Structures are given as structure tokens and as C-alpha cells.
Amino acid sequence: xxxxxxxxxxxxxxxxxxxxxxxxxxxxxxxxLNQDNTQKALADLKAKAASTQKMEIGALLKSQDAxxxxxxxxxxxxxxxxxxxxxxxxxxxANITEMGKRSTIDTPFGEMRVAxxxxxxxxxxxxxxSQLASFDVNNDGFIGxxxxxxxxxxxxxxxxxxxxxxxxxxxxxxxxDITQFFEHKPNAxxxxxxxxxxxxxxxxxxxxxxxYHNASKYNMGIATAFRPEESHQQLKKENVIxxxxxxxxxxxxxxxxxLDTFSRVFAEKGLDLSYRKTGADGVARLERINFYTDxxxxxxxxxxxERFLAWEYQxxxxxxxxxxxxxxKTKSPFASEYSLNDSYQDLRKKVGDLIESVEKTKMDDGSYxxxxxxxxxxxxxxxxxxxxxxxxxxxGFQNGGTEFLDQMSDTTHAIIAWDTxxxxxxxxxxxxxxxxxxxxxxGKEVTIAIEDLYSGNGELTVDENGNRxxxxxxxxxxxxxxxxxxxxxxxxAVLDERGTVVSLKELGITAIQKATxxxxxxxxxxxxxxxxxxxxxxxLFNMSFISSGGLDSRHQSDSNAESKSAFANVEDKNSSSTTxxxxxxxxxxxxxxxVDLHI
Numbered sequence: 001x002x003x004x005x006x007x008x009x010x011x012x013x014x015x016x017x018x019x020x021x022x023x024x025x026x027x028x029x030x031x032x033l034n035q036d037n038t039q040k041a042l043a044d045l046k047a048k049a050a051s052t053q054k055m056e057i058g059a060l061l062k063s064q065d066a067x068x069x070x071x072x073x074x075x076x077x078x079x080x081x082x083x084x085x086x087x088x089x090x091x092x093x094a095n096i097t098e099m100g101k102r103s104t105i106d107t108p109f110g111e112m113r114v115a116x117x118x119x120x121x122x123x124x125x126x127x128x129x130s131q132l133a134s135f136d137v138n139n140d141g142f143i144g145x146x147x148x149x150x151x152x153x154x155x156x157x158x159x160x161x162x163x164x165x166x167x168x169x170x171x172x173x174x175x176x177d178i179t180q181f182f183e184h185k186p187n188a189x190x191x192x193x194x195x196x197x198x199x200x201x202x203x204x205x206x207x208x209x210x211x212y213h214n215a216s217k218y219n220m221g222i223a224t225a226f227r228p229e230e231s232h233q234q235l236k237k238e239n240v241i242x243x244x245x246x247x248x249x250x251x252x253x254x255x256x257x258x259l260d261t262f263s264r265v266f267a268e269k270g271l272d273l274s275y276r277k278t279g280a281d282g283v284a285r286l287e288r289i290n291f292y293t294d295x296x297x298x299x300x301x302x303x304x305x306e307r308f309l310a311w312e313y314q315x316x317x318x319x320x321x322x323x324x325x326x327x328x329k330t331k332s333p334f335a336s337e338y339s340l341n342d343s344y345q346d347l348r349k350k351v352g353d354l355i356e357s358v359e360k361t362k363m364d365d366g367s368y369x370x371x372x373x374x375x376x377x378x379x380x381x382x383x384x385x386x387x388x389x390x391x392x393x394x395x396g397f398q399n400g401g402t403e404f405l406d407q408m409s410d411t412t413h414a415i416i417a418w419d420t421x422x423x424x425x426x427x428x429x430x431x432x433x434x435x436x437x438x439x440x441x442x443g444k445e446v447t448i449a450i451e452d453l454y455s456g457n458g459e460l461t462v463d464e465n466g467n468r469x470x471x472x473x474x475x476x477x478x479x480x481x482x483x484x485x486x487x488x489x490x491x492x493a494v495l496d497e498r499g500t501v502v503s504l505k506e507l508g509i510t511a512i513q514k515a516t517x518x519x520x521x522x523x524x525x526x527x528x529x530x531x532x533x534x535x536x537x538x539x540l541f542n543m544s545f546i547s548s549g550g551l552d553s554r555h556q557s558d559s560n561a562e563s564k565s566a567f568a569n570v571e572d573k574n575s576s577s578t579t580x581x582x583x584x585x586x587x588x589x590x591x592x593x594x595v596d597l598h599i
Contacts, residue, residue, distance in 0.1 A: 078116065078124055078368050094225065100130035100181030105155070107172060112157035114169065116149070116366060123156065123166075130181040134368075137375040138384055140470065141226045141460070144175035146384045148374040152366035177468065179460065184222030186458070189213045201295060208259060208295045211266035215291045220270045221458025228274035228286040229471040231456035233499060234538050239567050240436070240450050244429040253426045253439075256291055259298040266291075271567070275438070276452040279382045280396050280407045281389065285473050286454055287382075287409060292423040292441065344405050351397050351408065354380055358390055382409035451538060455567060461501060461541070463492055469501040469541040476514075476522050483512040483525075483540075492541040493527060501541045512540075 103126065104111045114132065115123035126132065137147050144150060153169040169176070194201045194209040201209050217224045223231030247254045247265055256262050265271065274286040354376055363370045363385065374385040383389040396404035410422065428437045429450075436453060438446045461469045469492050475483065488504035495507060504512075504527065513526040515536070524536040 094182045094184050094222065096128070096130045097181055097183050100128060102129050103127055105129060105176075107155060107157075109155070109165070109167065109172065110157055112155040112167075115154050115156050117152045117154050118366060123154065125156075128181075130178075132176060133178050133181065135371065136178055137371060138378045139227045141179045141230055141468070142175050142177055143169075145170060148363065148385055149366050149371050150175075179222060179226075179468075182222065184225070186220055187213070187218040189219065204295055204299065205263075207263045207267065208299070211263040212293055212295050214266040214268070214270045215262070215293050217270040217272060217458075220272060221460075223456055223458050223460045224270075224272055226460075228272075228288045228454060228456060229473065230468070231458070231460050232272070232274050232286055232454040232471065233456070233461065233494060234451060235453050235455050235567065237434075237450050240453060241429070241431065243567055244427075248429065251428075253428045255426045257298055257301075257425055259295060259302055262292075262295070262298065270458070272456040272458065274454045274456075275446070275448050276454070277409075277446075278407065279409070280392055280404065281383055283473055283477055285382050285409070286471065289424050289438075290422060292425055344402060347405055347408060347410050350380055350410065351393070351405070355390075355394055355397060358385075380408055380410055382407075461499075463501045463503065463541075463543050464506065467543070469543045472540045472542045475525070475540040480512065480514055483514070486512075490543050492543045493525075493535075493537045494539070494541070495527075495535055495537065501543065503543055 104113050113125055114129065115125045118124055132143055132153075135143050135147050135150055135153070137149075140146075143153070150170055151168070155167045155169050155172055157165055159165050189210050191206055191209060194204070194212070201212065204212075213219065244252075244254065247261055249255060249258070249261070254261060254265070256265070271291070273289040275289065276284045277287040278284045354373075357373050358377065361370055361373045363374065377383070377385040377390075377393075381389070381393055383393070396407070400407075423441050424438055425441055426439045428439075429435075430437065434450050435447050436450060438448070440446070461471075463469045472491070488509060489506075490503070492501035492503045493507065493509075494501055496502075507527070508529040508531075509527045510530050511528045513528070515523040515526055517523055524538055525540060527535045527537060529535075
């Protein structure tokens with residue numbers, strides 16, 4: 001990172017950067033300064049500078065007040081963050097592209113540098129564009145209006161007369177697609193990695209090791225690093241039914257803790273699934289499913305003739321009690337006694353700590369701390385940080401009980417073998433009523449409709465031009481008037497077997513209606529074209545993302561590549577890619593059984 005003072009020469013800006021690097025004090029303690037001790041810290045810093053004969057910094061500080069110290073604190077937070085995290089974007093095995101290594105960006109106004117505006121006089125420049133990834137607090141792969149500190153990003157360049165110009169980045173570009181700064185190369189399975197002297201699973205079979213590799217999504221694309229809305233589409237009902245026919249046991253469960261089942265499901269490719277889940281704001285989002293991957297534990301239980309799913313499920317179902325349905329007794333196969341287990345204890349603490357962090361943080365100052373808190377807010381709650389959303393979380397936490405906690409996303413946990421609290425243990429299909437029951441490690445059950453199960457193949461969803469698109473979660477909550485007021489050139493749908501998103505304008509759609517069941521539950525969107533032909537779709541897509549100046553916003557989608565996921569066993573043998581097995585276009589067809597539809 002580079003510090004520059006507005007209106008000063010680059011030499012002086014470098015001088016300022018150098019003298020700040022020479023200050024010998026504890027950066028961690030400095031980052032934790034609050035308004036109450038700012039003046040004392042300033043005096044201590046002056047004394048330290050004088051005692052170490054750093055007259056430059058001492059002279060500089062003599063002419064500044066506490067505001068300068070606050071600015072320096074923000075600068076050092078960001079410099080410490082980037083030196084500590086490098087260029088991490090929370091992607092597994094992601095490499096920085098040549099674009100990501102650039103320090104300038106091509107814009108309609110010419111080549112410009114990107115900077116974080118710390119104060120009216122101080123900008124913090126990025127050494128590499130890849131460092132912008134830290135500003136993507138909602139994990140959608142874009143820097144945009146929903147990212148709290150994006151409003152503090154500016155573009156700095158020079159006009160034809162050599163005069164410095166500064167433009168707000170969002171106002172100039174609308175946003176930046178950060179996926180262009182990284183390339184993701186999935187890891188090919190290497191048996192020796194798991195069986196060598198330091199291998200993870202020396203005793204396990206090759207099939208089990210391969211399944212672990214695939215279940216951990218090491219062989220999937222960049223899309224698995226982002227929220228599922230960026231890559232997932234609804235699975236066809238016949239795919240889901242065939243999946244259960246292939247892998248469910250006699251009880252109707254697909255038991256992912258059974259080593260044989262686990263090895264068969266993940267024999268050739270990863271499985272990236274998500275399901276619709278209503279959040280604290282009443283809007284449904286996609287919640288990614290992570291799978292139980294402790295193959296050593298599975299084998300040990302198998303050798304003892306025990307099953308994880310059986311004892312957890314039966315304990316949760318038969319022994320739950322005490323008035324709180326989230327507290328239940330469990331009997332471990334490794335012990336003879338029952339023990340109480342509060343499956344919400346950690347989450348309750350996380351939400352409480354989050355509320356405390358927000359209350360102690362100035363959320364609009366462009367600091368690294370505010371960025372981190374906003375990111376944690378999204379990961380735990382599923383909501384973008386705003387004062388109104390924060391009030392919803394506080395109210396729910398105080399009065400909502402476990403029903404409120406069930407609405408949290410809580411994607412902050414590390415995906416590591418011994419942290420299995422959020423992993424899916426098993427799934428059961430009830431074809432008669434069209435539902436799927438999912439059982440998680442805690443014993444918690446979640447029942448969803450078949451049509452609420454989504455899947456991705458590691459590729460980002462793109463429109464017909466290769467530009468990215470994203471599931472528009474909020475569309476289902478919008479009124480028909482609001483839907484029809486949308487810009488149809490910026491809203492898309494999937495109406496062909498390729499799975500490609502096409503704008504409603506290109507499809508010739510002139511009107512959107514909503515169909516619901518008699519009880520008010522959402523059924524589908526009904527799209528009508530100029531000829532009066534109606535089509536149904538369960539999702540609309542946001543296509544409003546732009547190319548961010550000179551950046552290449554287009555993505556290649558391997559729509560013809562063979563997919564070897566567990567969902568490949570479907571009737572449509574002529575179309576093998578994951579995206580091609582999504583929804584097909586069809587005129588509106590009402591269910592054969594009587595349903596009270598409200599359009």
C-alpha cells in the first residue's frame with residue numbers, strides 16, 4: 001500500500017510513507033485505540049519519537065492534532081491487514097492474474113489508480129488490484145454499493161493538462177468484478193498426497209481418499225469460493241428423484257456418514273448444493289451445504305458396527321425434551337451415558353459478540369475494523385450491514401429465541417475435519433408430499449420442498465454475452481407492480497436447456513406475474529411475451545453488473561463439458577453438463593392435482 005497526501009508531490013508522499021514505517025511502536029495496540037485515549041496515545045507517540053531521535057516524525061506530529069493520529073491509525077490498520085493476509089480472497093488454491101497484479105485500472109477517463117480515501121487530504125493507494133478483494137464483504141465477487149467501505153474508494157489520475165483528478169469509484173464505474181483478479185485451478189486428485197509419510201489418510205482406501213478430495217470441492221471451480229447465488233440454479237425434480245434412487249438406503253436416507261455411500265456419491269466429482277432458507281429480513285437466500293468428510297471416523301464406526309447417522313438421529317428424535325427443542329440428549333457410540341447438547345450455544349455467542357462489535361465500531365469511517373465487522377455481519381446473518389438490518393438483528397436476538405437463530409447463515413466456521421457442527425449428515429426424500437428432510441451434525445432437521453434444492457458445477461452463472469448474473473433473491477418478495485417496473489434489459493431468466501441466462505428484453509417478455517398456492521406460498525413467476533405465450537420460471541437473475549472500465553468482465557462457461565457429479569444419472573443423456581440439466585422452457589402447465597392458484 002502507498003500513502004499519498006492530496007496536493008503534495010509523490011516524493012513527499014513517499015517520505016510520509018517511509019517515516020511512518022520507521023515508527024517503532026506496537027501496531028496491534030495502536031489499532032485498538034479508541035476516542036477516549038487518543039490524546040494520551042498521541043502524547044506518548046510524540047515522546048517516543050523524541051526519545052528515539054526520530055526528529056522527522058516528531059516534528060510532523062507537533063504540527064498535527066488527534067485527527068492525524070486517527071488517520072494514521074486507519075492507514076496502519078489497512079497496511080497491517082494486507083501484510084498479514086497478503087492477497088487472500090478466501091479462495092482455496094486461487095492465483096492472482098496479471099490483471100490482479102496491476103496497480104492501475106483502465107477507465108473511460110483513462111488509466112487511473114485506485115485508492116481508499118482516508119480523509120480529505122490522505123489517500124491509501126493499492127499496490128495491486130487484487131487487494132480490492134478485501135472490500136467484498138458480502139462474498140458476491142463484486143465491489144459495489146452493498147459493500148460498506150466501497151463508497152470510500154476513489155480513482156485518481158491526471159487530465160490532459162497534468163492536473164490531478166479524483167473520482168468516486170462507484171459513481172464512475174458502478175462497481176468492480178474482482179473475479180478477474182484471480183484464477184482458480186482445481187486440484188487433480190493425487191493419491192500420494194494422502195498416503196505419503198505425512199499423508200492424511202494412510203490407512204484408507206483409494207476410493208475413500210478420492211471421495212474426501214471430491215467432497216471437499218478441491219476439484220471444482222472458482223464459484224465455490226463465492227455465495228451460491230453466483231453459480232447455483234434450481235435442480236430438476238427428476239434429477240433429485242433419481243439421485244435418491246441411486247444412493248438412499250432401505251430406510252430412505254442417503255447417509256453421508258456411511259463410508260460406502262460417501263465413496264459412491266463422491267466417486268468422480270464434487271457436489272455443490274444449496275437450499276432456499278428464509279433470513280431474518282423475511283427474504284429467502286441460498287444456503288450452501290457442506291458435507292461430513294471425516295472418513296477416518298466413518299471407518300472406525302463401521303469397524304465397530306455402528307452408524308453416526310443412526311445414533312444422532314434417534315437421540316435427537318426420541319430423547320429431545322426439557323421444553324427447548326434445540327437442547328436434546330445424545331448417546332455417543334463411544335460412551336454409555338447420555339449427555340445434554342445445546343446445538344445453538346456457539347451461534348448464540350457469535351451473534352451476541354457481533355452485536356457488541358457493531359456497537360463499539362464506527363461503521364462508516366473506512367477503517368479495516370469496520371470492513372471486518374461488516375463482513376462478519378453478512379457471514380453470520382446473511383444480511384448486508386445497515387442500521388435498519390442491525391436493529392432487526394438486535395430485536396431478534398433479544399426476543400426471537402431459537403426461531404430467530406435458525407434464520408442465521410453462520411458461514412464463519414472453518415471448513416476443517418474436526419469442525420463438523422454445520423455439516424450435512426443425511427437426506428431423506430418424501431416423494432408423496434414433494435419434500436426433502438436434511439439432518440445436520442447437531443441433530444437439527446431442516447425440511448425443504450424439492451424445488452428449493454439448488455446445485456452448481458463450479459462455474460459462475462453467465463448471461464448470453466458471458467457477463468455474470470446472480471439469482472435475484474428479493475424478486476419473490478416484490479409485488480407485481482415492482483416486478484414490472486424493473487428494467488427488463490437488466491433482469492434475466494433461464495429458459496433453455498443450456499442454463500444460460502438471457503435478459504427478459506431479449507426474450508421478448510412484456511409482463512411478469514406471480515403464481516402462488518392457496519396458502520400464499522410462492523409457486524412461480526409467469527413470464528408473458530408479446531404474442532401472449534406464457535412461460536414459468538422459479539428464479540429471476542440480476543444482470544446489472546457492468547464491465548468496470550477496461551476490465552474484461554466476460555467469463556467462459558464450459559456448457560458442453562461432461563459433468564461427472566452424482567446428479568449426472570438423469571434421463572437427458574444427450575445433454576451432460578450440469579447447467580444443461582436445469583430448467584427447460586415450457587408453456588405454463590398447471591399441476592394435475594387440484595391446487596388453488598392465485599395469479
